[in-house]
Amino acid sequence: MPASATLAIDAKAKALQEAGADVISFGTGEPDFPTPARIVEAAVAACRDPKSHHYTPTAGLPALREAIAQKTQRDSGYAVVASQVLVTNGAKHALGNAFATLLDPGDEVLITAPYWTTYPESVVLAGGVPVIVPTDEASGFTTTPEQLATFASDRTKVLLFVSPSNPTGTVCSRKAMAEIGRTAAERGWWVVTDEIYEHLVYDGAKQHSLPVVVPELAERCIVVNGVSKTFAMTGWRVGWMIGPQPVIAAATNLQSQETSNVSNVAQFAALAALSDDTDSVMAMHEAFDRRRRRIHALLNEIPGVTCTNPLGAFYAFPSLIGVLGRSLRGRRARSTLELAEIVLDEVNVAFVPGEAFGAPGYARFSYALSDDDLERGISRFAALVAEAKD
């Protein structure tokens, strides 16, 4: 099993930083903000209360499961009950639980590329077979029922769906979502839908929830979500999966043998996050939106670089194909993997090469970093490219 490619580049950049280098990293997949104070305070109070020094039920604190059910109704219009919720160690764990619960050995999972690196590995870990469905920039990195049909087989069990997308920032339209969801429902596929970036949409883009758009899918749908991205809580490790009760019961049994409950204190923090004070979330959203517009403009000014307008999450996903093969301080990158190394070595700027997402020629630039670092980092990269010789 390979290490997560996105974490690998981040680790290299952090090691260089610790060694004293002025590295600017666009590699990271987490907000640069601290967790809002009221959430931290709730955790401090939980820490001080001996009642939260013990196990909770494996599936989570009853109050948190209830709050997640209510939040799902409030934000997505999806009516679920607390017994359909399993609280997990982050959304990543929810995905792992979902695949382990749904898949028999050899079952196939359709995953569109560019994909978040964990999806295929998580399927493999569960004994399944990832089937990669390539999409391109021209289609806005979205698939169609016709395309899915060409990659489906009688072993297709699950379709992995994500909007807004990591790494492309694509937000799927309601119409495209309805077509994809109906295809899954007609063919009897399960859908695992990842909504972790639900609140991070911009330019008037609307986020929809698949089982709301296609209600007939609800009986074979797992919604994955969590507090990591919306509330700057990546380190607290609280996510969840929502699905039909038998699946949640099976996944809870699995989790009870693997990890038991999520940290009791972290669950109290998540409970506070889900109460409806959204001021701090809105402030973060505003900052992300400003940086999104800036990075999109700056990248498109670099000769050889083109970048579509990302409408969601906090990633820009430019094509760097026009930079490949050119001489950069005597080194020629034949792939974005090599280009990422050259750029890190030469100008101390880190980004994640598209190879990590099944999309060579592209790269993921996270804009979850300060405005100042964003400007400095992109101008260093632009200056290096400006030196390029054929």
Ligand code: PLP
């Ligand atoms: N899903 C997507 C699309 C992500 O980008 C990430 C994190 O990068 C996750 C899930 C995992 O989130 P968590 O930190 O809650 O495990």
